[in-house]
Amino acid sequence: xxxxxxxxxxxxxxxxxxxxxxxxxxxxxxxxxxxxxxxxxxxxxxxxxxxxxxxxxxxxxxxxxxxxxxxxxxxxxxx
Numbered sequence: 001x002x003x004x005x006x007x008x009x010x011x012x013x014x015x016x017x018x019x020x021x022x023x024x025x026x027x028x029x030x031x032x033x034x035x036x037x038x039x040x041x042x043x044x045x046x047x048x049x050x051x052x053x054x055x056x057x058x059x060x061x062x063x064x065x066x067x068x069x070x071x072x073x074x075x076x077x078x079x
Contacts, residue, residue, distance in 0.1 A: 006050070010057070013054060014032070014035045017031070021034075024062070026062060033069070035057075037065050040068060041056065
């Protein structure tokens with residue numbers, strides 16, 4: 001799979017997950033924030049296989065995402 005196509009697929013998945021979160025009341029979440037949260041897990045280990053990235057995006061829970069956002073705010077990262 002070409003890099004452009006891979007990026008497009010991942011972006012669509014993240015946008016889909018953000019839309020799922022919006023449906024349950026988290027209205028200001030973006031696909032980029034979803035990717036930042038999932039990608040933070042790969043900072044030390046590097047990029048995993050495609051199936052693992054897809055699983056990590058689709059199985060992301062609101063609580064894990066909100067914990068990531070809280071820690072980011074404490075670290076001074078704007079969101």
